[in-house]
Amino acid sequence: MQYCSTRGGVRGWDFREVLFSGYAPDGGMFMPESLPLLSPDTLRSWKGLSYTKVVMEVASLFIPPQLIPRDHLEVLVGEALSGFSVPEVVRIARLKGGLSVLELFHGDTLAFKDLAMTCTVRFLNYFLQKENRRATVLVGTSGDTGGSAIQSAKGLPGLDMVVVYPRGRITPVQEKHMISCLKDNVHVFAADGSSDDIDQPLRRLFADQELVKSHGLMSLNSVNWSRVMIQLAHFVYAYLELSGVKQDDVGAALPELEVVVPTGGAGNIAAGLIVKQMGLPLKLVAMVNSNDIVHRMVTSGDFSMAANVTQTLAPAIDIQDPYNMERVFWLLLGRDGAKVKTMMEGFQRSRRHLLPENHRRLLSQVLSTGTVTDEGILETMKSCWEENQYVLCPHTAVAVWHHYHCPHSAQLNRCYIATASPAKFQAAVEKAALTFDLPEAVLALEKLPTRYQELERCQNWCEDWEDRLRETIQSVSVARKNGMTYYT
Numbered sequence: 001m002q003y004c005s006t007r008g009g010v011r012g013w014d015f016r017e018v019l020f021s022g023y024a025p026d027g028g029m030f031m032p033e034s035l036p037l038l039s040p041d042t043l044r045s046w047k048g049l050s051y052t053k054v055v056m057e058v059a060s061l062f063i064p065p066q067l068i069p070r071d072h073l074e075v076l077v078g079e080a081l082s083g084f085s086v087p088e089v090v091r092i093a094r095l096k097g098g099l100s101v102l103e104l105f106h107g108d109t110l111a112f113k114d115l116a117m118t119c120t121v122r123f124l125n126y127f128l129q130k131e132n133r134r135a136t137v138l139v140g141t142s143g144d145t146g147g148s149a150i151q152s153a154k155g156l157p158g159l160d161m162v163v164v165y166p167r168g169r170i171t172p173v174q175e176k177h178m179i180s181c182l183k184d185n186v187h188v189f190a191a192d193g194s195s196d197d198i199d200q201p202l203r204r205l206f207a208d209q210e211l212v213k214s215h216g217l218m219s220l221n222s223v224n225w226s227r228v229m230i231q232l233a234h235f236v237y238a239y240l241e242l243s244g245v246k247q248d249d250v251g252a253a254l255p256e257l258e259v260v261v262p263t264g265g266a267g268n269i270a271a272g273l274i275v276k277q278m279g280l281p282l283k284l285v286a287m288v289n290s291n292d293i294v295h296r297m298v299t300s301g302d303f304s305m306a307a308n309v310t311q312t313l314a315p316a317i318d319i320q321d322p323y324n325m326e327r328v329f330w331l332l333l334g335r336d337g338a339k340v341k342t343m344m345e346g347f348q349r350s351r352r353h354l355l356p357e358n359h360r361r362l363l364s365q366v367l368s369t370g371t372v373t374d375e376g377i378l379e380t381m382k383s384c385w386e387e388n389q390y391v392l393c394p395h396t397a398v399a400v401w402h403h404y405h406c407p408h409s410a411q412l413n414r415c416y417i418a419t420a421s422p423a424k425f426q427a428a429v430e431k432a433a434l435t436f437d438l439p440e441a442v443l444a445l446e447k448l449p450t451r452y453q454e455l456e457r458c459q460n461w462c463e464d465w466e467d468r469l470r471e472t473i474q475s476v477s478v479a480r481k482n483g484m485t486y487y488t
Contacts, residue, residue, distance in 0.1 A: 006330040008337020022206040022219030038279040055233040080118040095388040110421035113148035116230035121152040128158030135216040142195035143170040143316040147177030154183040180448035191455040194309040201466035215477045222267030231271035258283040262398040264317030266324035295369040301360035304352035313428040314394040381432040394428040
């Protein structure tokens with residue numbers, strides 16, 4: 001199993017090399033050079049596996065035993081997924097009218113990011129301990145990724161964390177999960193801008209190969225292949241539980257499952273398309289909020305960023321640059337790195353691209369979309385409560401809106417991805433006139449001390465933020481070599 005860049009400039013990397021990278025050196029994103037196939041017999045044999053076992057089986061397809069022996073991999077995955085608040089790690093809520101919600105939010109930070117993040121950090125720590133070295137992780141977050149990365153890696157001797165979040169654009173709980181961590185290896189910045197603004201200086205830092213190599217710089221965003229790889233398991237597990245596939249139906253056609261995903265950076269959608277190409281019979285639906293670039297792209301070919309990111313009740317998907325779509329384009333365009341490179345570099349320069357009709361048609365054949373306003377989010381939260389006494393987080397409501405507005409036949413099984421707990425989004429819950437008892441762990445956040453630095457908006461803000469972050473990365477590295485602690 002070897003990996004290449006979506007822009008064609010890098011081939012032949014192994015899992016360990018990709019794990020310790022952010023963007024590829026040519027600016028692209030790493031993908032397997034070839035995808036393993038999931039045969040009908042394999043899928044039937046996996047029926048009844050626990051979520052942890054499914055993650056193990058999926059990960060073993062992409063991580064050769066020469067790098068992590070299978071028994072070691074089993075221990076790493078088991079340990080990573082052992083601290084969740086429900087014994088089954090993820091849970092399916094089966095509600096009225098065929099509404100099945102896959103709850104992926106039972107980790108420390110109450111978001112789906114915890115599932116892939118805990119596994120990825122375990123893989124990193126495995127190699128760092130084996131090689132007696134350290135790495136610096138640079139993460140930009142729209143709300144959930146930063147907290148999950150910090151909680152997964154805090155206090156680990158081999159990792160330094162530098163996390164940047166958009167101040168005033170995330171919820172208090174999301175913010176507290178980041179700024180309340182006072183561990184020596186965690187450095188948090190609050191930026192006066194959107195998550196798309198944050199991505200600009202981060203891309204420039206990762207493009208500096210001297211900086212990357214000299215300071216062991218890497219990413220834990222879903223830019224990192226390991227994050228997307230673990231997310232494949234969401235779809236496999238949902239399929240095994242909800243599609244109606246049976247172990248003893250040898251030779252029968254596999255049933256189809258429609259999976260509806262609230263979408264921002266498109267990491268889950270990329271994972272869904274990858275596993276679909278591996279042989280899982282899926283219909284994929286990407287639901288977005290008012291930041292509707294993915295919807296516009298699929299329906300009209302308009303892959304263009306709006307002038308500003310709109311702040312909505314679903315802030316973790318307030319994204320106008322769905323960077324994982326690069327992986328989707330690479331798959332749909334026959335893995336043609338030159339085409340993807342031209343498209344994405346043009347998009348990054350001008351912030352706009354018009355998909356040719358044949359490309360748009362290819363995309364629309366594998367992905368349906370819809371867009372939901374804040375009013376639609378609130379309406380969906382209220383409807384779900386009235387019918388089921390079940391509180392949705394606003395991001396999950398973006399997906400579940402589809403249930404109430406796009407009826408389906410009883411023959412088609414559907415799954416809605418619940419990406420976060422409503423406990424993280426109390427303002428939206430209150431706006432929907434609902435109540436939700438906060439977990440003790442969330443109530444305790446209020447009393448914790450905090451530590452962070454500010455990245456202020458100025459005329460040359462992008463260069464200024466890049467310089468500030470570069471200085472921190474370099475200072476952390478110097479302090480580490482001298483056996484000291486560097487505080488921001």
